[in-house]
Amino acid sequence: xxxxxxxxxxxxxxxxxxxxxxxxxxxxxxxxxxxxxxxxxxxxxxxxxxxxxxxxxxxxxxxxxxxxxxxxxxxxxxxxxxxxxxxxxxxxxxxxxxxxxxxxxxxxxxxxxxxxxxxxxxxxxxxxxxxxxxxxxxxxxxxxxxxxxxxxxxxxxxxxxxxxxxxxxxxxxxxxxxxxxxxxxxxxxxxxxxxxxxxxxxxxxxxxxxxxxxxxxxxxxxxxxxxxxxxxxxxxxxxxxxxxxxxxxxxxxxxxxxxxxxxxxxxxxxxxxxxxxxxxxxxxxxxxxxxx
Amino acid sequence: xxxxxxxxxxxxxxxxxxxxxxxxxxxxxxxxxxxxxxxxxxxxxxxxxxxxxxxxxxxxxxxxxxxxxxxxxxxxxxxxxxxxxxxxxxxxxxxxxxxxxxxxxxxxxxxxxxxxxxxxxxxxxxxxxxxxxxxxxxxxxxxxxxxxxxxxxxxxxxxxxxxxxxxxxxxxxxxxxxxxxxxxxxxxxxxxxxxxxxxxxxxxxxxxxxxxxxxxxxxxxxxxxxxxxxxxxxxxxxxxxxxxxxxxxxx
Amino acid sequence: xxxxxxxxxxxxxxxxxxxxxxxxxxxxxxxxxxxxxxxxxxxxxxxxxxxxxxxxxxxxxxxxxxxxxxxxxxxxxxxxxxxxxxxxxxxxxxxxxxxxxxxxxxxxxxxxxxxxxxxxxxxxxxxxxxxxxxxxxxxxxxxxxxxxxxxxxxxxxxxxxxxxxxxxxxxxxxxxxxxxxxxxxxxxxxxxxxxxxxxxxxxxxxxxxxxxxxxxxxxxxxxxxxxxxxxxxxxxxxxxxx
Numbered sequence: 001x002x003x004x005x006x007x008x009x010x011x012x013x014x015x016x017x018x019x020x021x022x023x024x025x026x027x028x029x030x031x032x033x034x035x036x037x038x039x040x041x042x043x044x045x046x047x048x049x050x051x052x053x054x055x056x057x058x059x060x061x062x063x064x065x066x067x068x069x070x071x072x073x074x075x076x077x078x079x080x081x082x083x084x085x086x087x088x089x090x091x092x093x094x095x096x097x098x099x100x101x102x103x104x105x106x107x108x109x110x111x112x113x114x115x116x117x118x119x120x121x122x123x124x125x126x127x128x129x130x131x132x133x134x135x136x137x138x139x140x141x142x143x144x145x146x147x148x149x150x151x152x153x154x155x156x157x158x159x160x161x162x163x164x165x166x167x168x169x170x171x172x173x174x175x176x177x178x179x180x181x182x183x184x185x186x187x188x189x190x191x192x193x194x195x196x197x198x199x200x201x202x203x204x205x206x207x208x209x210x211x212x213x214x215x216x217x218x219x220x221x222x223x224x225x226x227x228x229x230x231x232x233x234x235x236x237x238x239x240x241x242x243x244x245x246x247x248x249x250x251x252x253x254x255x256x257x258x259x260x261x262x263x264x265x266x267x268x269x270x271x272x273x274x275x276x277x278x279x280x281x282x283x284x285x286x287x288x289x290x291x292x
Numbered sequence: 293x294x295x296x297x298x299x300x301x302x303x304x305x306x307x308x309x310x311x312x313x314x315x316x317x318x319x320x321x322x323x324x325x326x327x328x329x330x331x332x333x334x335x336x337x338x339x340x341x342x343x344x345x346x347x348x349x350x351x352x353x354x355x356x357x358x359x360x361x362x363x364x365x366x367x368x369x370x371x372x373x374x375x376x377x378x379x380x381x382x383x384x385x386x387x388x389x390x391x392x393x394x395x396x397x398x399x400x401x402x403x404x405x406x407x408x409x410x411x412x413x414x415x416x417x418x419x420x421x422x423x424x425x426x427x428x429x430x431x432x433x434x435x436x437x438x439x440x441x442x443x444x445x446x447x448x449x450x451x452x453x454x455x456x457x458x459x460x461x462x463x464x465x466x467x468x469x470x471x472x473x474x475x476x477x478x479x480x481x482x483x484x485x486x487x488x489x490x491x492x493x494x495x496x497x498x499x500x501x502x503x504x505x506x507x508x509x510x511x512x513x514x515x516x517x518x519x520x521x522x523x524x525x526x527x528x529x530x531x532x533x534x535x536x537x538x539x540x541x542x543x
Numbered sequence: 544x545x546x547x548x549x550x551x552x553x554x555x556x557x558x559x560x561x562x563x564x565x566x567x568x569x570x571x572x573x574x575x576x577x578x579x580x581x582x583x584x585x586x587x588x589x590x591x592x593x594x595x596x597x598x599x600x601x602x603x604x605x606x607x608x609x610x611x612x613x614x615x616x617x618x619x620x621x622x623x624x625x626x627x628x629x630x631x632x633x634x635x636x637x638x639x640x641x642x643x644x645x646x647x648x649x650x651x652x653x654x655x656x657x658x659x660x661x662x663x664x665x666x667x668x669x670x671x672x673x674x675x676x677x678x679x680x681x682x683x684x685x686x687x688x689x690x691x692x693x694x695x696x697x698x699x700x701x702x703x704x705x706x707x708x709x710x711x712x713x714x715x716x717x718x719x720x721x722x723x724x725x726x727x728x729x730x731x732x733x734x735x736x737x738x739x740x741x742x743x744x745x746x747x748x749x750x751x752x753x754x755x756x757x758x759x760x761x762x763x764x765x766x767x768x769x770x771x772x773x774x775x776x777x778x779x780x781x782x783x784x785x
Contacts (some may be wrong), residue, residue, distance in 0.1 A: 134348065
C-alpha cells in the first residue's frame with residue numbers, strides 16, 4: 001500500500017529549530033494564513049479555493065428525491081469528500097486515509113450539524129418531495145491545511161449556489177428550469193469556518209495554517225470552527241500531546257479574527273462575481289428578494 | 293473557440309494539465325513512474341491506472357467504461373516497455389460541464405470522451421512520460437435530417453450547437469495519433485457507413501490533416517491563423533519549452 | 544553544445560541534418576534522454592522538449608524540465624534512508640518509488656565492524672551506479688576506483704529545498720548552467736551545499752537564517768528564471784537581509 005513519504009530527520013530538526021527562533025520556512029508570522037485565492041466557475045456553486053499551494057474545488061449539485069421518513073420537513077444535505085491520487089499517490093480510491101476520515105468528520109460537524117444550511121427550506125412537499133443537495137469536495141493539490149481550505153470552499157460554494165425554483169400546486173410540484181425562472185439562492189443561517197492550529201514543543205508554540213511539512217512535524221492539532229459572530233461550532237483536538245486549556249481559549253480568540261477576515265474576503269469575492277453576472281438587472285431583482 | 297490548456301500547474305503531481313474547451317473543463321494529473329503494487333506488476337511493461345472522476349458524485353459504471361476506453365487508447369501510445377515494473381497513474385477530474393449539456397439527446401459520456409483524451413495527453417506530456425506518438429481527439433455529431441437532404445455533420449459542437457440541431461441521430465468520437473492513424477472510434481446512434489466515413493474524414497481534417505484542410509468551424513486559432521488540433525498541440529508544447537528555457541535569455 | 548530551436552513532440556523523427564556532425568568519424572552517435580532509435584535508421588523523440596546536440600561528443604538529447612526524476616548511472620542524488628537491511632540501506636530517491644539499495648560497505652573506510660549507523664529518514668548524498676531498470680536502483684557513497692568518498696556520504700543537519708530537475712542540472716553544470724548566485728553569496732557567507740539531480744538541494748549555512756536565505760534564494764532563481772543581473776540583485780538583497 002502506498003504511503004506518504006515521511007519527512008527526513010534533517011527537515012524535522014530544522015523546522016523545530018526555526019520555530020524556536022520564531023521563523024517559519026516561508027517567512028510567515030505564526031498566526032498568518034497563506035495567501036487565499038477564491039474563484040468561481042461559470043456554473044453556480046462551483047468554487048476553486050487556493051490556499052498557498054493547496055487547492056480545493058467544491059461543487060454543489062441538487063436533485064429531487066423523497067425526504068427521509070423520520071425527517072419529513074427537511075431536505076437532504078450531504079458533503080462528500082473523497083481523496084484521489086491527484087493530490088498525492090498515497091491517496092487511494094476506495095481506501096480512505098486517516099486524514100480523509102478526519103476531514104469528512106470535521107466538515108460534517110462544522111457545516112452540517114451546526115445547521116449552516118437551513119435544510120427545511122429544501123423541502124418541497126412535506127413527506128413527499130424535497131431537494132437533495134450535495135457538496136462534492138475535490139482535493140486537487142495538497143500542501144497541508146486541507147480542512148481549512150475545504151471548509152472555505154464548501155461555505156463559499158453554498159453561498160454561490162442557486163437552486164431551481166419550484167411551482168407547487170397541491171400535491172403536484174414542477175421544477176422550473178433555469179430558462180423558465182431565475183434560480184434562487186439557498187437559505188444560509190450562518191457561515192462557519194475552520195481554523196487549524198498546529199502545536200509544537202508541548203503546546204508552547206502554535207501555528208495557524210501549517211503547510212504539509214509543518215503538519216508532518218507537529219505534535220498535534222486543534223481545529224476550531226466558528227462564525228464571524230463569535231459563536232463556536234465545534235472544537236476538535238487530535239494528536240496525543242497535551243494542551244493547556246487556556247491555550248484553547250487563546251486559539252478561539254485568534255480564530256475569531258481569522259474567521260472575520262476570511263468571511264469578509266469570501267463576501268467580497270461573491271459580490272464581485274455577482275456584479276460580473278449581473279446582466280440585465282436580474283441579480284438586482286434577486287438580491288431584493290434575498291433581503292426580504 | 294480554440295481550446296485552452298495550462299500545463300504543470302499542480303505542485304504535487306509529476307505532471308498536470310487543465311484543458312478547457314466548449315464549456316468542458318478537465319483537470320488531469322499524472323504520478324509516475326512510481327512503485328506498482330505487487331499484484332499489478334508486469335515484468336516487462338508499465339502498468340497504467342486511470343481514474344475518471346465526475347464533477348459531482350463518485351464514479352459510476354459510466355466512468356469505469358470511460359476509464360477502459362482511455363486505458364486501451366493511452367496504453368497504445370505510452371512506451372510501457374521502456375519503464376517496466378512501474379505504475380503510471382492518471383487522474384482526470386471533470387471540473388465543469390457546459391450548462392444545459394444534459395438536456396440534449398447526445399450520450400453524455402461520449403461527448404466527454406474527447407476532452408478526457410486531450411487532457412490525458414497533455415498531462416502525459418507534462419509528466420514527460422515516454423510516448424511513441426501524440427494524439428488528438430474530436431467529437432462529430434450528425435443531426436437527423438427532416439427532409440431527404442442530408443445535413444452536414446457538426447464538428448466539435450458546443451452544447452448550444454447540439455441544442456439547436458436537435459434531434460441528433462448519431463455521435464462519433466475519433467482519436468488520431470500524431471502520424472495520422474486512427475486510434476479510437478466510438479459511435480452511438482443510427483448511421484450509415486457513408487455517414488460514418490464522412491464524419492471520420494472531417495475528424496481527421498481537424499485533428500491532423502495538413503494545412504489547407506477545413507479547420508474547425510469556429511476555427512482553432514494560433515496567433516491569428518487557423519490550424520488543426522495537431523498544430524494547436526505543437527503550440528502548447530512550444531509555450532511549455534519557452535517557459536522552461538526562459539532562463540537562457542533572462543537578463 | 545548547441546541548443547537548437549527545434550521543439551519536439553513525442554513521435555517526431557529527427558532529420559539527419561539536425562543531428563550532430565561528428566568531428567571524429569570513429570565516435571558513435573550517442574542518444575540521450577528523450578530519444579530512441581527505431582531500426583533501421585529513424586531517430587524519434589519520446590517526450591516533449593527542446594532538441595540539443597553536442598558535436599564534440601557526437602551526442603543528441605531532448606532537454607525538458609518537468610516530470611519525475613528517473614535515475615541514470617553516474618547521477619548524484621540526495622536519497623532518504625528508509626530502513627536498514629542486513630547488508631544495505633533501503634533508500635528512496637523520489638517518493639513512492641521502489642527502494643534503491645545502498646550497501647553498508649559503500650561508504651569511505653567502512654568495514655564489517657565499522658559500518659555507518661544511519662537512522663531511518665536520514666539523508667545521504669550518493670551516486671547512482673545502476674539506474675535499476677531491470678531490478679532495483681543501486682547507490683554508492685564511494686568512488687569505486689579510489690575508495691574515497693569524494694564529498695559523498697550522510698548529510699547531517701542543514702535543510703533540504705525542492706528545486707526543479709532543470710535547476711539541479713544547471714547547478715551541477717557549473718558555468719554552462721548560468722547560475723552565479725551561489726558564488727555571489729559565498730563571497731560574504733559561509734555555507735555548504737549538496738545538489739541532488741533528483742531535484743533536492745541541501746544547504747547548511749550554520750544558522751537557520753543563513754540556511755533559509757540560501758535555499759530560498761536558489762528557489763527564487765529557479766521559479767522566476769532569473770538571469771545574471773537578476774541573480775546579482777538577489778545576492779545583494781539576501782546579504783542585506785542578513
